[in-house]
Amino acid sequence: MIGAGSWGTALAALLCGKRERVTLWCRELEIAESVNTQHRNALYVSELELPQNLVADTDLARVAATHRVLVMVVPTQFTRAVVEAMRPHLRDDAVLVSASKGIEVQKIETLAEIYDEMLPEAMAQRACFLSGPSFAREVIRGLPAAVAIACRDAAVLPAIQELFFFPHFRTYRTDDVVGVELGGALKNVIAIAAGICDGLQYGHSARAALLTRGLAEIARLGIAMGGKAETFAGLSGMGDLLLTATSTQSRNYTVGHRLGSGETLEQIQAGAREVAEGVKTADAAYRLAQQKGVEMPIVGAVYAILYEQRNAREVVLELLSREMKPEVTG
Numbered sequence: 001m002i003g004a005g006s007w008g009t010a011l012a013a014l015l016c017g018k019r020e021r022v023t024l025w026c027r028e029l030e031i032a033e034s035v036n037t038q039h040r041n042a043l044y045v046s047e048l049e050l051p052q053n054l055v056a057d058t059d060l061a062r063v064a065a066t067h068r069v070l071v072m073v074v075p076t077q078f079t080r081a082v083v084e085a086m087r088p089h090l091r092d093d094a095v096l097v098s099a100s101k102g103i104e105v106q107k108i109e110t111l112a113e114i115y116d117e118m119l120p121e122a123m124a125q126r127a128c129f130l131s132g133p134s135f136a137r138e139v140i141r142g143l144p145a146a147v148a149i150a151c152r153d154a155a156v157l158p159a160i161q162e163l164f165f166f167p168h169f170r171t172y173r174t175d176d177v178v179g180v181e182l183g184g185a186l187k188n189v190i191a192i193a194a195g196i197c198d199g200l201q202y203g204h205s206a207r208a209a210l211l212t213r214g215l216a217e218i219a220r221l222g223i224a225m226g227g228k229a230e231t232f233a234g235l236s237g238m239g240d241l242l243l244t245a246t247s248t249q250s251r252n253y254t255v256g257h258r259l260g261s262g263e264t265l266e267q268i269q270a271g272a273r274e275v276a277e278g279v280k281t282a283d284a285a286y287r288l289a290q291q292k293g294v295e296m297p298i299v300g301a302v303y304a305i306l307y308e309q310r311n312a313r314e315v316v317l318e319l320l321s322r323e324m325k326p327e328v329t330g
């Protein structure tokens with residue numbers, strides 16, 4: 001497991017139920033020591049006990065060289081640098097499984113596009129993408145969840161699906177990498193919008209409208225990028241949007257709620273250790289939509305509130321003043 005934040009720790013603990021030993025690569029020595037000696041992650045999900053067969057290692061080159069299946073769970077904006085550091089050490093038969101959700105701002109690229117750019121063709125082709133409604137804390141506690149896993153290489157996908165398949169963690173397979181990735185990345189931006197809506201106390205009807213139109217935007221960009229329309233109605237699309245945009249457990253929803261309640265992004269981010277991917281992805285998605293000529297008014301509104309210091313109420317008024325039109329859902 002490459003990345004020892006909340007989600008990397010949760011997925012590593014999950015896989016411990018199926019493998020004799022799972023290695024967790026940690027940037028932070030403090031995490032490695034606490035996992036190896038106390039079976040806890042001292043910095044993330046520290047209240048939860050971890051399996052005894054989870055072993056932490058801080059040497060990225062060694063972990064990359066000695067494992068065939070590498071699950072990538074570092075925040076999106078750091079993925080390029082971590083892949084760069086791993087690249088010389090990777091085995092020829094390595095299978096990368098991406099479990100992060102976001103779009104990189106630096107080059108406006110999805111994680112699949114970063115892998116395509118940086119890895120040998122066959123290795124990039126067999127990379128898998130796991131995404132869907134799943135809070136780390138709930139997964140560590142063994143509560144039921146279901147997610148999607150996507151891969152372009154049909155020969156690799158069943159084995160990776162099986163690796164991540166448990167009675168309480170059901171994994172559904174698809175070949176739609178673009179749809180799964182974009183659903184997971186963009187729902188975080190719409191979750192920020194939903195939080196803003198609730199922070200402004202606009203009510204449940206407004207939030208339901210926002211989520212439905214938000215999903216239409218996600219599908220519109222996703223289809224323009226080559227994703228399949230039906231994927232956006234699935235676990236990595238509507239499923240994850242439902243979870244993230246309606247739960248106070250979500251970091252992205254919480255960022256939005258605090259913005260809607262009057263705090264600034266700077267205040268919210270000061271001292272925050274955990275990543276809310278939607279903040280950076282809003283920037284990348286706004287630019288990507290412009291590049292592709294896709295209309296995304298809700299993403300544009302989140303961008304204006306986050307990056308142009310626009311007043312949230314005024315931005316919502318502008319959204320509500322848009323012209324009359326037919327209902328198109330993708």
Ligand SMILES: NC(=O)C1=CN([C@@H]2O[C@H](COP(=O)(O)OP(=O)(O)OC[C@H]3O[C@@H](n4cnc5c(N)ncnc54)[C@H](O)[C@@H]3O)[C@@H](O)[C@H]2O)C=CC1
Binds near residue numbers: 101
């Ligand atoms: N937490 C959750 O419930 C879920 C998270 N995800 C996704 O998993 C990915 C990772 O998120 P979390 O594990 O929640 O993160 P987290 O917020 O719990 O931890 C942050 C992680 O970032 C790493 N980090 C910080 N600076 C870094 C740098 N310069 N280079 C490399 N790594 C650095 C830290 O070592 C730590 O592993 C994100 O894309 C997130 O959207 C997906 C599903 C569920």
Ligand SMILES: O=C(CO)COP(=O)(O)O
Binds near residue numbers: 101135251276277
């Ligand atoms: O992706 C997630 C759940 O599927 C986690 O959402 P947050 O990052 O908003 O907490």
